[in-house]
Amino acid sequence: MGEGAPLTTAALAHVVVSGLATGSIYALMALSLVIIYNATRTLNFAQGEMLMISTFVGWTALQLLRAPLLVALLVAVGAAALLAWVLERTIIRHAISATHFDVLIITLGLSLMLRSAAGLLWTHDEFPFPSFFGSRPLGVGAARVAPASLGIIGASLALMLALGALFRWTRLGRAMRAVAQNQRAARLMGISVERVYSASWILAAAVGAVAGVLIAPVVFLSSQMGLVAINGFTAAVLGGFGSMPGAVVGGMVLGVLENLAPLYLPASIKHSVPFLVMITILIVRPGGLFGRVATRKV
């Protein structure tokens, strides 16, 4: 221990569980980045802002219709899918033949616009967001954990399993994996690569919307909440960018690291942890924790 009293096992368990909860959100974010990356070989800089907008839409449904939370979740997912479909068809598709550099800049522009639009529509204030889970701590053995943490972990794991099933057993999932492996060959096999692009954007946005609704009660709903995408990127890099199981593990590792670091390091460093992790992993092992160095074809 660096400073202070030694940590009890129970307290440590609490820190690890809440780390796993934030980690699940990072993992979902990482998954949505990876889904788009695998299909289109580009990074969507606006992923976090799409999450933010769809969560706001869900919240608006709560406020206006007094709808139950589950309906808000569905509205958020629907809004995310629609937004992703429109953006992909109207803007991204035109640049898809260009370099990843161009698409990166375009999605950067999109992220600026979406955040600004959210500020104009819903102001830049923070709003409380209702949670699916109660607030009374549960006792697990000697440790006490927040039900929200367990709920977030459980819901995220369920979503990840569903995604895994989709990629493994459905026609769409197989098409997406084929495009990720070799776009030209996939096209020759009769797969509509364009449909895979659209599907990836929609799927990624939907996953993001679920992550948004899960995390909003914890971090508050605000136009800034899209910044979680940076941690999602770090998580994806930790696990080896492009690998889905890697993204999940990377998210969990990052979440736990971020929660453990302030116990052993000066507290002021907490905000820098994801960035320091990102720089370190990129420099030391750009292929991710269990990655191989990819060989480049000329």
Add this chain to the structure above:
Amino acid sequence: MRAAALGSGAVVVLGWPWAAPRYFVFLASLIAINAIVAIGLNLLTGYTNQLSFGHAGFLAIGAYAAAILTIRAPLVPLPVTLLAAGLVTAAVGLALGVPCLRLEGLYLAMATLAFGFVVVEAILNLDWLTRGNDGLRVPAARIGPWALTTDTSRYYVVVTVAALLILAARNITRTRTGRALLAVRESEIAAQASGVHLAAYKTLAFVVSAFYTGVAGGLFALVVGFLSPDSFDVFLSVDFVAMIIVGGLGSILGSVMGAAVITTLNDSLAGFQSYRPLVFGAILIVSMLFMPGGIASALHKIQPRQGDRA
């Protein structure tokens, strides 16, 4: 034709403080400072295809280095201060650039983005040196017996430095080095096969880019006179990227024009803060979709001239 354009340009730049209101002299200084950063960034991004979202971090390092030097050692003449700011930043550029050699494309973009965040956090945490969130007031700099207390005097210093750095950049890009950098951009593997030392040139681009941005940071401290960490956030880095995108990748004249456009736009939108990112985002998307070569290549299409790269 070119001589006439250059001559009238020089007259406008030199005569500006006598014709324009005081605020516009300050704005012109900012444009020149941003032009230096844009050129530095373009040497990195436009010439070797290494995208950086961390140049606000380099600017901050240069600005704080110059400010702290001016406060601690008031007798040091301004050119030395600026050179020191540039060299300190170049050293940081070297330290970041060498490990980043392994990264390309979006990985480098994200690593530099993280670097920018870390610099701001570092400024906040080193408050014994930087005064953290309270900000740092920079005393007027001196050149020999003269204290630079007016906007006009500072404008001339900035414009002189900018002119020198533009000339230097033209020389870099038109020589063997510039051709090597361009070869790296077109294809790293082909460049390497032709005998271009890939690591050396990529690192060189990083260091020179950081040096330019560090000098610009020193000038920023001089002109603005007050530094605080929130002036160097990630959105400033995005502004710099917007400048070279709008101006034209791989063009020095384009960098200057991009800096002028974005800086002026930023200033005119100052009263509409909430619409600013909306406009900037739209500009980025529209330039990428419809004007991929920026203003520089649009000019080329209007008036094609032979052998004009800058």
